[in-house]
Amino acid sequence: QVQLVQSGAEVKRPGASVKISCKASGYTFSRSYVHWVRQAPGQGLEWMGIINPGGGTTIYAQNYQGRVTMTRDTSTSTVYMELGSLTSEDTALYYCVREGEGQMPFDFWGQGTLITVSS
Amino acid sequence: DIQMTQSPPSLSASVGDRVTITCRASQGIGNHLAWYQQKPGKVPKLLIYSASTLQSGVPSRFSGSGSGTDFTLTISGLQPEDVSTYYCQKYNRAPYTFGQGTRLEIK
Numbered sequence: 001q002v003q004l005v006q007s008g009a010e011v012k013r014p015g016a017s018v019k020i021s022c023k024a025s026g027y028t029f030s031r032s033y034v035h036w037v038r039q040a041p042g043q044g045l046e047w048m049g050i051i052n053p054g055g056g057t058t059i060y061a062q063n064y065q066g067r068v069t070m071t072r073d074t075s076t077s078t079v080y081m082e083l084g085s086l087t088s089e090d091t092a093l094y095y096c097v098r099e100g101e102g103q104m105p106f107d108f109w110g111q112g113t114l115i116t117v118s119s
Numbered sequence: 120d121i122q123m124t125q126s127p128p129s130l131s132a133s134v135g136d137r138v139t140i141t142c143r144a145s146q147g148i149g150n151h152l153a154w155y156q157q158k159p160g161k162v163p164k165l166l167i168y169s170a171s172t173l174q175s176g177v178p179s180r181f182s183g184s185g186s187g188t189d190f191t192l193t194i195s196g197l198q199p200e201d202v203s204t205y206y207c208q209k210y211n212r213a214p215y216t217f218g219q220g221t222r223l224e225i226k
Binding site: 035037044045046047050059061062095099100103104105106107109110111112 | 162163206208214215218219
């Protein structure tokens with residue numbers, strides 16, 4: 001069965017960076033794009049960007065360009081999302097999400113990784 | 120970028136009621152519209168894709184309609200377990216924008 005397992009919660013200082021991992025299993029890693037979505041406490045869902053695990057190409061939301069980097073390791077079927085220059089407004093749950101095959105929306109979600117930014 | 124606007128932001132209805140949530144895109148998106156359900160403290164779950172296709176395992180009381188710019192999610196016969204926040208999302212191309220969400224409560 002499809003699974004996306006994310007790394008654990010972290011606490012970061014303002015100005016620091018954080019790198020979250022998302023290990024995929026149960027499907028052919030290179031065949032489905034992976035997205036990152038975040039949700040601040042009590043707020044809605046915000047799309048951050050997408051990575052093509054096959055070729056490594058990325059598209060980032062305008063709000064995060066210059067501050068986010070999405071990468072992948074095909075040998076371990078893992079995608080990574082690194083976000084820099086953290087502020088308290090980056091405190092949120094971060095989800096990796098699989099895009100279904102054949103231009104489908106998001107059919108499988110990771111469990112979420114809570115990032116807390118606090119001095 | 121295309122904006123996605125949901126209404127209402129919240130609503131309260133009784134068990135058995137028919138509930139409708141709307142989602143409007145600022146430009147046409149064909150039928151590339153999905154609906155997600157997020158129960159309190161849980162991960163979002165895909166309910167409907169292609170505007171009207173029910174994801175496997177989703178109860179038939181959920182239905183979706185629309186194309187272009189105007190879409191609706193309908194729950195026919197509200198159940199207590201439907202208490203959730205519902206989000207629409209465009210997925211024709213990046214950015215894959217979500218609506219602001221509609222919080223559904225039981226009266």
